Amino acid sequence: MKAQKVTLSSIASELNVSKTLVSLVLNGKADALAINKDTQRRVLEKARALNYKPNQVARGLRMGQTKTLGLLVADISNPFYARITRTIEHQAEAEGYSLIVCSSDENESRERRLLKMLLDRQVDGIIMTSTMRSTETLSQIVPQGFPLVLFDRNLGNSNHHFVGVDNVKAVQQAIGHLFDTGHENIGFISLTPDHISSLQDRRKGYEAAFAARNKSLNPAHLLQVDYMQLKEKQYELISRFLKEHPEMTALFTANNNLAVACLKSARELGISIPKDLSLITFDDVELFQYTAPALSSIAQPLDEIGKVAVQLVLHQLTETGFAPRKEILQTTFTIRESSCCRE
Amino acid sequence: MKAQKVTLSSIASELNVSKTLVSLVLNGKADALAINKDTQRRVLEKARALNYKPNQVARGLRMGQTKTLGLLVADISNPFYARITRTIEHQAEAEGYSLIVCSSDENESRERRLLKMLLDRQVDGIIMTSTMRSTETLSQIVPQGFPLVLFDRNLGNSNHHFVGVDNVKAVQQAIGHLFDTGHENIGFISLTPDHISSLQDRRKGYEAAFAARNKSLNPAHLLQVDYMQLKEKQYELISRFLKEHPEMTALFTANNNLAVACLKSARELGISIPKDLSLITFDDVELFQYTAPALSSIAQPLDEIGKVAVQLVLHQLTETGFAPRKEILQTTFTIRESSCCRE
DNA sequence: CTGAAAGCGCTAACAA
DNA sequence: TTGTTAGCGCTTTCAG
Numbered sequence: 001m002k003a004q005k006v007t008l009s010s011i012a013s014e015l016n017v018s019k020t021l022v023s024l025v026l027n028g029k030a031d032a033l034a035i036n037k038d039t040q041r042r043v044l045e046k047a048r049a050l051n052y053k054p055n056q057v058a059r060g061l062r063m064g065q066t067k068t069l070g071l072l073v074a075d076i077s078n079p080f081y082a083r084i085t086r087t088i089e090h091q092a093e094a095e096g097y098s099l100i101v102c103s104s105d106e107n108e109s110r111e112r113r114l115l116k117m118l119l120d121r122q123v124d125g126i127i128m129t130s131t132m133r134s135t136e137t138l139s140q141i142v143p144q145g146f147p148l149v150l151f152d153r154n155l156g157n158s159n160h161h162f163v164g165v166d167n168v169k170a171v172q173q174a175i176g177h178l179f180d181t182g183h184e185n186i187g188f189i190s191l192t193p194d195h196i197s198s199l200q201d202r203r204k205g206y207e208a209a210f211a212a213r214n215k216s217l218n219p220a221h222l223l224q225v226d227y228m229q230l231k232e233k234q235y236e237l238i239s240r241f242l243k244e245h246p247e248m249t250a251l252f253t254a255n256n257n258l259a260v261a262c263l264k265s266a267r268e269l270g271i272s273i274p275k276d277l278s279l280i281t282f283d284d285v286e287l288f289q290y291t292a293p294a295l296s297s298i299a300q301p302l303d304e305i306g307k308v309a310v311q312l313v314l315h316q317l318t319e320t321g322f323a324p325r326k327e328i329l330q331t332t333f334t335i336r337e338s339s340c341c342r343e
Numbered sequence: 344m345k346a347q348k349v350t351l352s353s354i355a356s357e358l359n360v361s362k363t364l365v366s367l368v369l370n371g372k373a374d375a376l377a378i379n380k381d382t383q384r385r386v387l388e389k390a391r392a393l394n395y396k397p398n399q400v401a402r403g404l405r406m407g408q409t410k411t412l413g414l415l416v417a418d419i420s421n422p423f424y425a426r427i428t429r430t431i432e433h434q435a436e437a438e439g440y441s442l443i444v445c446s447s448d449e450n451e452s453r454e455r456r457l458l459k460m461l462l463d464r465q466v467d468g469i470i471m472t473s474t475m476r477s478t479e480t481l482s483q484i485v486p487q488g489f490p491l492v493l494f495d496r497n498l499g500n501s502n503h504h505f506v507g508v509d510n511v512k513a514v515q516q517a518i519g520h521l522f523d524t525g526h527e528n529i530g531f532i533s534l535t536p537d538h539i540s541s542l543q544d545r546r547k548g549y550e551a552a553f554a555a556r557n558k559s560l561n562p563a564h565l566l567q568v569d570y571m572q573l574k575e576k577q578y579e580l581i582s583r584f585l586k587e588h589p590e591m592t593a594l595f596t597a598n599n600n601l602a603v604a605c606l607k608s609a610r611e612l613g614i615s616i617p618k619d620l621s622l623i624t625f626d627d628v629e630l631f632q633y634t635a636p637a638l639s640s641i642a643q644p645l646d647e648i649g650k651v652a653v654q655l656v657l658h659q660l661t662e663t664g665f666a667p668r669k670e671i672l673q674t675t676f677t678i679r680e681s682s683c684c685r686e
Numbered sequence: 687c688t689g690a691a692a693g694c695g696c697t698a699a700c701a702a
Numbered sequence: 703t704t705g706t707t708a709g710c711g712c713t714t715t716c717a718g
Contacts, residue, residue: 058711292635401695
């Protein structure tokens with residue numbers, strides 16, 4: 001089946017030298033040890049001739065590091081995560097690391113299982129968006145001191161490294177903009193599980209915007225749909241919400257998927273955006289520039305998040321006991337066609 | 344740093360039994376060997392008490408299989424691949440496999456490097472979209488008989504397993520539709536590298552549609568932009584193309600990114616779609632339903648492609664010398680607002 | 687300058 | 703019913 005395995009020993013025996021020597025040469029430690037140039041050449045040549053490929057599993061076992069990182073996101077098919085994954089993958093690859101990617105589906109028990117799997121596979125570090133309630137649950141699974149970086153959402157009083165954005169501020173600004181343009185009845189659609197910090201913070205931003213203007217918020221204008229519900233069901237809930245609240249003149253959605261669902265609902269209900277309803281969403285997706293109407297949105301710095309995340313894990317690999325850092329990056333608020341002044 | 348390692352030996356020595364015994368019990372082979380129920384319980388309890396986690400790297404080395412698959416795509420951030428990745432990941436996970444994901448960026452030397460990396464890491468199988476010219480190049484890297492599945496695009500007279508769609512037929516049908524609705528000057532935008540089979544086939548479909556109606560095709564209506572060019576550059580080329588060919592009344596784009604670029608160009612040039620120009624694209628993306636205008640498109644069965652791909656690799660793992668299979672799945676052509684009758 | 691030997695953590699013959 | 707032993711392929715002291 002697989003071609004003859006060529007190992008260090010094959011090379012060594014063909015050359016009548018020891019595995020040690022071969023290993024040393026192949027790992028570039030030969031010069032430091034002043035090994036015969038000629039011997040070196042012979043080893044190198046033979047290795048090439050036999051098309052030797054070091055077995056990274058064996059190496060990983062021996063060295064206690066696999067040069068692999070785990071990336072655990074809510075859903076790899078969500079453009080937000082897909083885009084970040086790309087950056088992370090490239091950064092990691094540049095540093096000699098591979099990525100094992102998995103999606104939790106916002107399901108805590110699935111997340112637990114995947115996390116354990118990553119650990120069992122001896123990944124050197126993990127970058128993740130956790131759907132857990134508390135840092136304790138996480139700590140039960142991930143050993144103290146294990147290189148870990150959370151992104152997008154943090155855990156309550158977490159002592160882990162984190163990279164994300166200031167959700168409260170970003171949303172508050174956007175809602176503020178809606179107030180400034182004459183809106184009062186501003187709705188908010190978010191997702192459950194609702195203990196997810198980024199989602200909570202977005203809601204807080206919504207509330208804060210009301211508080212800042214001494215406006216009182218109508219709880220009926222707040223809708224939460226479940227992440228795991230079927231798209232149709234989500235869409236149905238949103239449609240009902242829109243139908244039942246014609247007094248809303250503006251709406252904020254907490255992520256890209258919800259914005260798409262709203263677009264769909266509004267279209268089918270004959271609600272015109274932004275004429276009848278202004279819409280602003282968290283997350284930007286390239287196509288939001290081209291939807292009808294183009295969507296006003298809050299964009300996160302995806303590349304930067306990815307880069308910082310990798311940087312933070314790798315840093316932990318070398319520097320031990322490096323104090324947990326929280327990197328809060330800037331969002332960009334872009335006004336497009338979907339939001340405008342109340343007439 | 345990391346908590347005390349607990350290994351098979353730790354358990355064995357604490358219990359004064361052998362590693363073998365522990366291994367057997369923990370792997371559920373105890374009953375088959377009629378091992379004392381009580382001993383089993385003791386082992387299981389101790390393992391749980393010490394929070395034992397089998398080291399999958401060691402296991403992988405010993406067993407000669409890592410329970411890991413490699414997934415190599417052109418660009419994980421492209422919704423087409425992101426969506427398929429999700430399915431593949433879920434299928435793989437259900438079968439006990441993890442996924443190492445990487446993007447080739449349509450760069451052959453990068454692809455080679457990543458492929459070697461995957462092999463060095465001893466993945467049990469690989470699912471990939473290859474950007475290579477020939478099956479020979481691939482065979483130089485991937486050992487004969489190694490479990491491999493190509494998807495999306497095939498290689499010339501490849502003897503590998505493959506899953507994809509009938510690109511020629513799908514495009515021919517779409518272009519045929521344009522003819523049927525009165526269009527004659529139909530443009531086609533594709534990407535380089537142009538040896539990629541799916542892209543070639545899409546072009547063939549375009550040509551075949553002309554041939555089928557005895558129409559002659561204007562070579563000036565064919566544009567290729569380079570995959571690796573910056574988005575701005577691509578966009579600039581497309582804009583020039585649109586400007587220079589006002590006689591075109593319809594356009595077909597070979598993938599989702601190109602469609603978005605066209606949308607942008609047309610918008611900025613004041614070309615109205617579909618009034619001035621009908622647009623149909625290969626690949627469907629959820630948001631294409633909501634763009635202005637909603638895009639007519641050819642959708643591939645993403646879930647099915649992913650499922651079949653996993654099935655085909657795993658099959659090779661068990662069944663040896665299982666004849667290369669080509670699975671050709673059905674596309675779905677959806678007419679939306681972006682294409683209509685020539686006035 | 688080079689080699690022998692140990693061992694990473696696990697599984698699987700083969701013994702007992 | 704359980705233990706001994708060998709070894710997956712590699713790196714790394716420690717000797718020579």
